[in-house]
Amino acid sequence: MQNIKGKVVAITGVSSGIGQATARMLAALGAKVVLGARRADRLEALVHQITKAGGEAVYQVTDIKQRNDLTRLVSFACTTFGRLDVFINNAGISHLSRIDELQVDDWEEMIDVNLKGTLYGIAAALPVFKVQGSGHIINIISTSGIKIVPLQGVYAGTKNAVRTISEALRQESGGKYRITSISPGMVRTEFVDNLKNLEMKDNIKQKMEQMAISPDDIAGAVAYTISQPHNVDVGDIVIRPTVQD
Numbered sequence: 001m002q003n004i005k006g007k008v009v010a011i012t013g014v015s016s017g018i019g020q021a022t023a024r025m026l027a028a029l030g031a032k033v034v035l036g037a038r039r040a041d042r043l044e045a046l047v048h049q050i051t052k053a054g055g056e057a058v059y060q061v062t063d064i065k066q067r068n069d070l071t072r073l074v075s076f077a078c079t080t081f082g083r084l085d086v087f088i089n090n091a092g093i094s095h096l097s098r099i100d101e102l103q104v105d106d107w108e109e110m111i112d113v114n115l116k117g118t119l120y121g122i123a124a125a126l127p128v129f130k131v132q133g134s135g136h137i138i139n140i141i142s143t144s145g146i147k148i149v150p151l152q153g154v155y156a157g158t159k160n161a162v163r164t165i166s167e168a169l170r171q172e173s174g175g176k177y178r179i180t181s182i183s184p185g186m187v188r189t190e191f192v193d194n195l196k197n198l199e200m201k202d203n204i205k206q207k208m209e210q211m212a213i214s215p216d217d218i219a220g221a222v223a224y225t226i227s228q229p230h231n232v233d234v235g236d237i238v239i240r241p242t243v244q245d
């Protein structure tokens with residue numbers, strides 16, 4: 001893995017799952033990682049583990065529903081390490097329900113976190129990238145937006161909005177910034193723990209135990225995209241269990 005050592009990488013949603021695995025892997029490859037999520041105890045523990053293993057990491061409690069929190073995360077990266085090379089919009093949530101159940105509060109939360117939170121991340125990182133003349137945005141999307149199925153309509157909608165925005169941003173970047181979208185399939189994380197419908201939660205947990213891939217598999221894909229030479233933009237990666245429909 002070339003081109004990762006020394007890069008400053010800010011990542012949201014690092015207190016578990018894909019974000020945590022990505023932070024660990026990138027730090028082990030020599031990146032300076034700037035960690036954001038809401039649970040301070042987990043952030044502190046992760047920074048401790050990374051620094052104990054010889055890596056460089058700092059954290060700031062961040063709620064991506066708050067635009068200022070993202071701006072502060074990017075500023076913190078720049079004041080601590082002098083620049084920002086990569087911003088990874090990873091934090092996300094899922095509520096599954098039929099659309100005619102009208103779980104409007106859940107819809108709004110997914111829009112606030114998955115869509116607006118990602119836009120706030122982009123809005124925080126781009127001014128720094130403009131000044132530097134370079135930068136890399138990585139958005140963690142989902143295969144839910146590729147194979148559309150019942151119960152995931154609004155979740156998939158938020159993820160596909162990010163897919164659309166990523167492609168427009170890529171075209172607008174004038175060859176200066178790299179934009180990558182990574183769509184994981186089923187990954188073994190705490191993602192299902194948020195599900196309110198207990199029957200659905202048990203079913204998905206069972207399926208996850210049988211077929212899900214590891215968060216490290218997604219972290220490896222993230223590292224691959226960052227490691228490419230600056231003139232190589234890996235646009236889209238879909239990475240799912242071999243047995244996933």
Ligand SMILES: NC(=O)c1ccc[n+]([C@@H]2O[C@H](COP(=O)([O-])OP(=O)(O)OC[C@H]3O[C@@H](n4cnc5c(N)ncnc54)[C@H](OP(=O)(O)O)[C@@H]3O)[C@@H](O)[C@H]2O)c1
Nearest residue numbers: 013015016017018038039063064091092186187189190191
């Ligand atoms: N697991 C899968 O099968 C799967 C499949 C496709 C796509 N994805 C996507 O992968 C990404 C990571 O999910 P995961 O599977 O690793 O789930 P996870 O283990 O539940 O991790 C989600 C992370 O997002 C953070 N988060 C949630 N709301 C936040 C907020 N308002 N502000 C800041 N951080 C917030 C959580 O931290 P705090 O609670 O501490 O804030 C946590 O660190 C998500 O975007 C998800 O949509 C997952």
